[in-house]
Amino acid sequence: MEETDCVVLGAGVSGLTAAWELSQRGQSVQVLEARERVGGRTWSGVLEGAEVDWGGEWIGHGQPRVYALVEALGLHTFPTWDRGEKVLELRGRTSTYRGTIPWMAPWKLLQVQAGIWYLDALARRLSPEEPWAHARAVGWDATTLDAARRLFLWSADARGVMDAAMRTIFGAEAGELSLLHALAYIRSAGSLQNLIATEGGFQHDRLRGGAQALALALAAKLGEARVHLGRPVTEVRHDGSSVTVRDAIEGVWRARRAVCAVPLPLAARIAFEPQLPPLRTQLTERAYQGAAVKCFARYERAFWRERGLSGEAASADGFVSVTFDQCGEDGATPCLLAFVGGRSARTWHQRDPAERKAAVLDRLAAYFGPEARSPTAWGEADWCAERWSGGGPIALFPTGTLSTHGPALREPCGRIHWAGTETARACMGFIEGAVEAGQRAAEEILQAG
Amino acid sequence: MEETDCVVLGAGVSGLTAAWELSQRGQSVQVLEARERVGGRTWSGVLEGAEVDWGGEWIGHGQPRVYALVEALGLHTFPTWDRGEKVLELRGRTSTYRGTIPWMAPWKLLQVQAGIWYLDALARRLSPEEPWAHARAVGWDATTLDAARRLFLWSADARGVMDAAMRTIFGAEAGELSLLHALAYIRSAGSLQNLIATEGGFQHDRLRGGAQALALALAAKLGEARVHLGRPVTEVRHDGSSVTVRDAIEGVWRARRAVCAVPLPLAARIAFEPQLPPLRTQLTERAYQGAAVKCFARYERAFWRERGLSGEAASADGFVSVTFDQCGEDGATPCLLAFVGGRSARTWHQRDPAERKAAVLDRLAAYFGPEARSPTAWGEADWCAERWSGGGPIALFPTGTLSTHGPALREPCGRIHWAGTETARACMGFIEGAVEAGQRAAEEILQAG
Numbered sequence: 001m002e003e004t005d006c007v008v009l010g011a012g013v014s015g016l017t018a019a020w021e022l023s024q025r026g027q028s029v030q031v032l033e034a035r036e037r038v039g040g041r042t043w044s045g046v047l048e049g050a051e052v053d054w055g056g057e058w059i060g061h062g063q064p065r066v067y068a069l070v071e072a073l074g075l076h077t078f079p080t081w082d083r084g085e086k087v088l089e090l091r092g093r094t095s096t097y098r099g100t101i102p103w104m105a106p107w108k109l110l111q112v113q114a115g116i117w118y119l120d121a122l123a124r125r126l127s128p129e130e131p132w133a134h135a136r137a138v139g140w141d142a143t144t145l146d147a148a149r150r151l152f153l154w155s156a157d158a159r160g161v162m163d164a165a166m167r168t169i170f171g172a173e174a175g176e177l178s179l180l181h182a183l184a185y186i187r188s189a190g191s192l193q194n195l196i197a198t199e200g201g202f203q204h205d206r207l208r209g210g211a212q213a214l215a216l217a218l219a220a221k222l223g224e225a226r227v228h229l230g231r232p233v234t235e236v237r238h239d240g241s242s243v244t245v246r247d248a249i250e251g252v253w254r255a256r257r258a259v260c261a262v263p264l265p266l267a268a269r270i271a272f273e274p275q276l277p278p279l280r281t282q283l284t285e286r287a288y289q290g291a292a293v294k295c296f297a298r299y300e301r302a303f304w305r306e307r308g309l310s311g312e313a314a315s316a317d318g319f320v321s322v323t324f325d326q327c328g329e330d331g332a333t334p335c336l337l338a339f340v341g342g343r344s345a346r347t348w349h350q351r352d353p354a355e356r357k358a359a360v361l362d363r364l365a366a367y368f369g370p371e372a373r374s375p376t377a378w379g380e381a382d383w384c385a386e387r388w389s390g391g392g393p394i395a396l397f398p399t400g401t402l403s404t405h406g407p408a409l410r411e412p413c414g415r416i417h418w419a420g421t422e423t424a425r426a427c428m429g430f431i432e433g434a435v436e437a438g439q440r441a442a443e444e445i446l447q448a449g
Numbered sequence: 450m451e452e453t454d455c456v457v458l459g460a461g462v463s464g465l466t467a468a469w470e471l472s473q474r475g476q477s478v479q480v481l482e483a484r485e486r487v488g489g490r491t492w493s494g495v496l497e498g499a500e501v502d503w504g505g506e507w508i509g510h511g512q513p514r515v516y517a518l519v520e521a522l523g524l525h526t527f528p529t530w531d532r533g534e535k536v537l538e539l540r541g542r543t544s545t546y547r548g549t550i551p552w553m554a555p556w557k558l559l560q561v562q563a564g565i566w567y568l569d570a571l572a573r574r575l576s577p578e579e580p581w582a583h584a585r586a587v588g589w590d591a592t593t594l595d596a597a598r599r600l601f602l603w604s605a606d607a608r609g610v611m612d613a614a615m616r617t618i619f620g621a622e623a624g625e626l627s628l629l630h631a632l633a634y635i636r637s638a639g640s641l642q643n644l645i646a647t648e649g650g651f652q653h654d655r656l657r658g659g660a661q662a663l664a665l666a667l668a669a670k671l672g673e674a675r676v677h678l679g680r681p682v683t684e685v686r687h688d689g690s691s692v693t694v695r696d697a698i699e700g701v702w703r704a705r706r707a708v709c710a711v712p713l714p715l716a717a718r719i720a721f722e723p724q725l726p727p728l729r730t731q732l733t734e735r736a737y738q739g740a741a742v743k744c745f746a747r748y749e750r751a752f753w754r755e756r757g758l759s760g761e762a763a764s765a766d767g768f769v770s771v772t773f774d775q776c777g778e779d780g781a782t783p784c785l786l787a788f789v790g791g792r793s794a795r796t797w798h799q800r801d802p803a804e805r806k807a808a809v810l811d812r813l814a815a816y817f818g819p820e821a822r823s824p825t826a827w828g829e830a831d832w833c834a835e836r837w838s839g840g841g842p843i844a845l846f847p848t849g850t851l852s853t854h855g856p857a858l859r860e861p862c863g864r865i866h867w868a869g870t871e872t873a874r875a876c877m878g879f880i881e882g883a884v885e886a887g888q889r890a891a892e893e894i895l896q897a898g
Contacts, residue, residue: 142624144848147596175591176849234683234720248720265734268717271683271697278798278833285714285737285839288847346853349727384727390734398737398847399593400625404795 004028006445007245007255009233009270012040013431014419015261016218016227017069017438023222025446030253031222032245034232034388037212038219040263041389042431044210047379048298050333052326053210054381055294056393056431060197060204062190063432065439066214070207073217077205081325082198084305087313087367090157094313094366100197102314104157111158116192118152123186129425131184132406141180141403148179160316165196167321167341169429171290171383171393176342178399188428198312198324202430208329211431232388233262236416237273243415257448259441261419264395265289266388276413283405286398287422289391291345292383295320295338295360297375302327302334304368311336313367319344320363336364336372348382356380394429395422410440417441453477455894456694456704458682458719461489462880463868464710465667465676466518466887472671474895479702480671481694483681483837486661487668489712490838491880493659496828497747499782501775502659503830504743505842505880509646509653511639512881514888515663519656522666526654530774531647533754536762536816539606543762543815549646551610551763560607565641567601572635578874580633581855590629590852597628609765614645616770616790618878620739620832620842625791627848637877647761647773651879657778660880681837682711685865686722692864706897708890710868713844714738715837725862732854735847736871738840740794741832744769744787744809746824751776751783753817760785762816768793769812785813785821797831805829843878844871859889866890 004027008019011033019029037043043055058080059066070077088095088102097103101112126134134140140148145166146159153159159174166174170185186192194201207213219227231247236258238244243258260267264287275281304311304325311325319340326335338360340348348356357378364372383392397405410423419441424433453476457468460482468478486492492504507529508515519526537544537551546552550561575583583589589597594615595608602608608623615623619634638644643651656662668676680696685707687693692707709716713736724730753760753774760774768789775784787809789797797805806827813821832841846854859872868890873882 138624142622143593143596144591147592173591173849175587176847265717268714268734269720271718275836278831279796281839282737282740282795282833285717286847288731288734291731343853346731347728382727384731387724390730398625398735400622404792 004030004253004255006257006259007032007243007253008259008261009245010040010261010420011038011215011219011227012261012420012434013042013215014421014434014438015259016215016222017435018259018261018419018442019222019226020218021439021442022445023226027445029222029226030255031227032231032233032247032253033227033229036229038227038229039212039215041392042211042215043381044212045379047296047335048377050298050326050328050335051210052296052335052379053212055211055383057206057211058203059207059431060194060202061200062194063202063427063430065435066432069214069435073214075213075217076208078208078329080198080203080206081327082310082312084308084310086310088161089313089315089317089363089367090160092317096309100193102161104161108155108158111153111155112161115149115153115158115162119183119186120191123183126184126187128187130406131180131187132403137180137403140183141178141400143179144175144399145177145179145182146174149174157316161314163318164314164316164321168339169195170396171292171341171345171391172396173342176396178397178402180402181397184402185429188424188426188433214431233270235271235273238414238416240414257415257417257445259417259419259445261438261441263289263389264420264422266390277408279405279408280411280413283401283408286401286405287395289383289389290394290396291342292392293340293345293348293380295340295380296326296378297336297338297361297364297372298377299334299336299371299375301371302331303371304336305331307369309368311368315363320360323364323367336368338364346384349385412444417444453479453702453704455706455708456481456692456702457708457710458694459489459710459869460487460664460668460676461710461869461883462491462664463870463883463887464708465664465671466884467708467710467868467891468671468675469667470888470891471894472675476894478671478675479704480676481680481682481696481702482676482678485678487676487678488661488664490841491660491664492830493661494828496745496784497826499747499775499777499784500659501745501784501828504660504832506655506660507652508656508880509643509651510649511643512651512876512879514884515881518663518884522663524662524666525657527657527778529647529652529655530776531759531761533757533759535759537610538762538764538766538812538816539609541766545758549642553606553610557604557607560602560604561610564598564602564607564611568632568635569640572632575633575636577636579855580629580636581852586629586852589632590627590849592628593624593848594626594628594631595623598623606765610763612767613763613765613770617788618644619845620741620790620794620840621845622791625845627846627851629851630846633851634878637873637875637882663880682719684720684722687863687865689863706864706866706894708866708868708894710887710890712738712838713869713871715839726857728854728857729860729862732850732857735850735854736844738838739843739845740791741841742789742794742797742829744789744829745775745827746785746787746810746813746821747826748783748785748820748824750820751780752820753785754780756818758817760817764812769809772813772816785817787813795833798834861893866893
């Protein structure tokens with residue numbers, strides 16, 4: 001049996017950040033990871049020579065912690081390609097636009113702008129740390145974003161444009177989102193504009209080598225003796241003096257404290273002895289992961305760039321929600337990313353692989369030209385089928401949850417502390433949030449002594 | 450290693466019904482139960498000589514299967530006490546009424562009646578077996594009952610009366626409920642009237658010895674050699690020819706098929722190898738249990754009956770939602786039941802036990818007289834703290850779930866079949882539904898041969 005100061009469950013960015021912080025401050029740590037790789041929802045690969053991010057990918061303005069970590073680890077960023085016109089698909093027809101908001105008939109455009117303004121204005125009233133503490137939190141948590149927006153977004157096209165954004169940001173339909181959760185998420189990001197913008201927003205930069213480079217570098221610093229792969233945790237026994245963690249291959253790890261940095265809903269798979277307080281258990285049971293699929297198509301030429309198109313498209317029609325240029329830093333490895341989120345992503349695995357590939361390529365051809373139908377390579381990542389994520393990009397809170405169970409999000413349960421981007425006090429849901437949460441959990445443990 | 454035709458996970462009414470059906474039809478079965486008792490969400494006890502049901506309690510009209518089972522097992526029912534006036538609490542003031550719907554100002558009463566009529570009318574359009582198949586299912590699933598009812602229930606008092614019902618039926622606030630789930634539940638019950646009525650409704654009868662008598666009798670018929678307590682299942686390995694189940698005390702059970710009859714969200718605690726299809730895993734992750742607490746106060750005299758009160762009260766004010774007379778069959782053991790559901794129940798465990806007891810007795814005194822403050826015995830069951838239920842009375846589906854994930858509810862995953870009242874095609878959520886689901890799962894296995 002190993003004995004350490006802290007055992008960390010989950011070697012995503014948040015868990016590794018916590019472990020690295022603790023180890024920098026003189027604590028002994030052991031990190032247990034279910035998968036055979038580190039990185040959690042960041043996972044990078046190569047598709048015919050092109051670096052692709054199967055999972056979380058971007059970092060951007062207003063995210064100081066992750067940029068500091070990038071620098072500390074000696075990593076490098078490069079700007080997301082954002083030059084050229086963007087494409088909007090609305091009821092089967094495409095048009096091009098520049099900037100963040102697609103062009104539509106002026107009265108619809110006005111609604112979209114007013115909708116963004118209104119949601120931002122509501123969001124600003126929330127505390128980013130405790131959105132559940134607002135006097136109207138219970139009311140905002142009793143309705144969905146879809147039901148709420150019908151009061152100010154009368155145009156189906158305006159709602160459709162918002163749907164493309166929501167499917168991408170949350171991996172969910174507007175009808176799945178608690179209005180309070182949506183507002184808290186906007187607040188945590190600073191603004192809705194931050195969430196949707198590339199240049200100057202949260203999609204501003206990519207990481208050289210892919211976003212998983214962060215976790216790989218942290219794990220390398222910690223060393224193989226402290227990061228243990230292929231060890232899903234099955235049981236956590238805890239009392240007033242220590243924590244004993246059992247993994248699925250019969251490893252037993254004893255520590256003074258634990259950081260649980262697995263995706264929020266997946267803590268349900270761990271038997272805590274004694275069981276956690278009901279409010280925490282309920283939070284775990286209620287949270288669920290959104291649904292997201294990332295598809296990549298490699299080409300010989302970046303034909304969209306040649307046509308003056310940025311490679312960004314947004315579709316209100318619900319199959320592909322957005323696309324991005326995914327070429328390498330120098331543009332040398334032409335690649336497009338198609339993001340499928342929400343309803344289409346949930347049932348992705350039920351579609352025939354050839355049929356779903358053809359359906360995506362069909363949309364790419366509609367946006368960027370017929371060359372899109374003939375990629376030289378194809379890759380896809382269905383996050384709903386990822387056992388140790390259970391979906392993506394983030395955990396969602398059903399209506400009536402954040403207002404009641406919010407206080408349980410970060411509240412330590414005895415010697416068990418909580419990390420993971422969903423527990424972040426800023427940029428919740430992003431890599432930045434994962435870093436913030438990991439640092440905060442480490443700080444709690446250091447303070448507890 | 451044991452080898453049988455079927456292994457059943459969970460010895461609640463549904464699992465035991467399935468096991469009993471299969472064994473009656475010549476199949477060998479083994480039932481594994483996490484708790485040290487059978488019955489699941491039915492659990493009966495004695496409070497100073499009074500039989501009390503800590504969990505599910507009533508059966509009623511329109512529930513033929515459970516009455517047939519009662520008869521087959523040689524059990525007996527008796528009618529729920531329903532004589533006398535009922536009490537309504539609204540904004541701190543109490544009034545009395547007769548019948549099912551409390552008396553209010555006529556225009557409010559009209560709204561409540563119209564609201565019931567409207568919800569019933571919508572519900573009747575759904576198929577009880579496949580509510581997700583309706584053309585408007587996606588839209589009804591994109592809003593909460595609270596947001597939807599504001600379009601026809603303008604009176605806060607009318608909404609308050611509905612809240613008392615919803616907290617009791619679902620263990621949830623109206624803002625937690627998907628409109629589609631609420632409608633499907635009403636449809637499955639036949640009508641909202643069935644759900645809320647005592648005489649002639651689903652609260653018509655109680656079971657002599659308590660509702661757990663059903664599970665106890667089924668377990669007795671199966672015998673100790675076939676019902677194994679204290680064995681939470683941790684792993685289910687399955688392939689094209691068999692199922693291998695591992696429990697937490699190292700038992701290994703091999704069978705041709707399995708019935709999973711644990712509460713829907715609790716299947717998340719079991720490692721399925723290979724993992725289940727994403728749609729099923731998502732359904733498990735998304736469903737969560739409502740929040741319910743049952744409190745019992747024993748008295749020397751049934752002072753409420755002496756005053757011409759039935760012991761039934763409904764409160765729109767949100768702490769206690771409803772109360773019932775819980776005297777024994779002959780009235781010999783005076784007892785009141787106070788039901789706490791939804792928001793108040795979720796944080797029940799955080800309240801001081803003496804303070805919460807006093808708060809409930811204070812409401813009982815307001816409804817039935819000052820004698821209520823001095824019970825001779827007190828008991829409470831917080832279902833949120835029940836590890837192997839995770840809440841009660843039933844599992845809820847967040848908005849956007851039933852419309853997409855509904856088809857996964859009963860769809861067998863290879864050799865794993867699904868029971869539990871949430872999978873019922875009629876009276877979902879009730880003991881009747883548990884029986885129906887158990888019989889249906891057994892039938893599936895017999896058909897599969």
